[in-house]
Amino acid sequence: MFIADLFAFLFFKSPQSDSFPVIRWHEAKIFQIQTQSDPQVQIIVDQYLNNLANQGLIKDQQGVWIQSNWSIEADNRGKIPAPAASLTKVATTIASLQTWDLDHRFVTNIFTTGKINNGTLEGDLIVEAGGDPLFVWEEAIALANRLQDLGINNITGDLILVGNWQMNYQENPLKSGEMLKQAFNSDNWSYVIEKQYQEIQNFQKRPKISIQGGVKVFSQKPDHSQLILTHQSLTLREILRLMNVYSNNKIAESLAQQIGGGEKIAQIVSQVANVPQEEILLQNGSGLGVDNRISPRAVARMFMALDTLLEKTNYNLGDLFPVSGVDNKGTIEARNIPFGIPCKTGSLAVVSALAGVIQTSEREKVYFAIVNYGNGLDNLRNQQDVLLQNLHNHWTIEPLKPNSDIEVKFGYLR
Structure with missing residues (x-):
């Protein structure tokens, strides 16, 4: 009886009160969540892959994974690990936040004799x-x-x-x-x-x-030796954002070495992002070298995991990664990505990658990862941007901007 009464209380007007509107149970917000995939997204991705094929690129060497919290929207070799270049830094970001907190500062102690x-x-x-x-x-x-x-x-x-x-x-x-x-x-x-x-x-x-x-x-x-002074670094959040905006390999390697190296990072990320270890194969924390291999699905789920980690903070993914149209510097400076998308780029000699999150009105947050293999990196980047623009035309994008000041101030001393 209690469950039935509660159900009636939530979804129907009480005869004793005019304070609750009539809401049929199937119209309640919880039942409006899109749990079925959007077939148009796979069509858009297939068109993207066909365009690459018409330019001489091999479809089976292009990885794509797009998903919301509730459904898989598109997939092409999404579960197969491939050289992901600096998308590796997404893994390093997760492992860093599992090792230190967002406001952690590295301390340099000064002594004298x-x-x-x-x-x-x-x-x-x-x-x-x-x-x-x-x-x-x-x-x-x-x-x-x-x-x-x-x-x-x-x-x-x-x-x-x-x-x-x-x-x-x-x-x-x-x-x-x-x-x-x-x-x-x-x-x-x-x-x-x-x-x-x-x-x-x-x-x-x-x-x-x-x-x-x-x-x-x-x-x-x-x-x-007598301690006379301590010097504190920028916060970890600021360091991670600079690392990701400029795709700085040295920062990534410094953090990775302190965490325990690429294999340790892969173990941490596999657990946090709930992805099989076979889809995350890392030799370092920067992404340099083709031996760092991650599946597009794993990258997308890394962004999902980071979103979950940030839920109880005052930050969002835009506070850790460059945001299109907001950051006019770094690796997305010359890109034509729709406004308000936090993302991470990756490049090697014949690898171009892009991953991030799109906040939409229709399907809430949609996480994507694109890992291209082939010659002509500028063209691959342009085609990635076109793919996101086509998704933008299909969905209503709600820009996801940083909650913090993105200008970094050096010289923290305590």
Whole structure:
């Protein structure tokens, strides 16, 4: 009796009250969800594939997968893993969010073995790497200014780097240390550093810290080291968005190494996105090389999984990936993708890929992945854009814009 009463309460007007409208049960919103595939979508995809075939490309080398939360809309070799290029970074994004939270900041600790007397640090300055994948010239300048605020203008000892220190994506810790030393003293700046300094938001002072010693790399910090400063990176969300907007391989590899490598990322993503491990075969976190193979279905479901991960936050997929018509830089700068679609590109010598999410009025969110194989990357990109435009003409697209400020500010110090 309770179930019947509840059903009547939800869908029919109560005889004792005029406050509830009459809603026939089959007209209730929950019953309006499109659970059947839209046959027109497969027709649009088939036309796209036929156009590629007419240009000499092989249909069986083109992967397409389009789905909503409720149905599969189109499929061509969608479950077969293929070189997906930088779509691999979608997997790295998921694995990163399973390792750290969105607001995580990588911490670089600064130590010394000496004391500060009249502007001189009598001893060594020690920089302990904390995994920051985006420590660049701007960060080094901000760090130098903070050290000068502590009263350090001269250092009698060495600049010691502890751990896998990386700066400006340079994987050699010693070379990275030389860059840091150069950035500390504006008298030694190159044209590149000067240019970056001019672009810094929240304009920093021009630091002048003279280091008399050399640059050394240690596996652990010296005994009796005293912590004097911590430097925090941009948030993980900001780092991931920059990685995806510019498809930065160095950031992706830095994150992947800290997570445990390509195979570990594939294991994490297989579980989170509920995709068979056989459809996600990764050697690294960037997508460089044809040995990184992902099925279009797996990529689409990665975007679905990310959407789920973001549900309880103030962010959406546009806060992690470039959005067409919103971002006028990076890999989608010259693309003709319909407005308001968060997406990720991928390119290798004969591979062009595109994946993302389309928010529609008719079928809510629709996730897509296109992995093309063949010569003529510019043409493949153009055809991908045409495919999305045809889907745009078929559906009513509701632009999905970032909820956050997409302009990144460097120089976070705590």
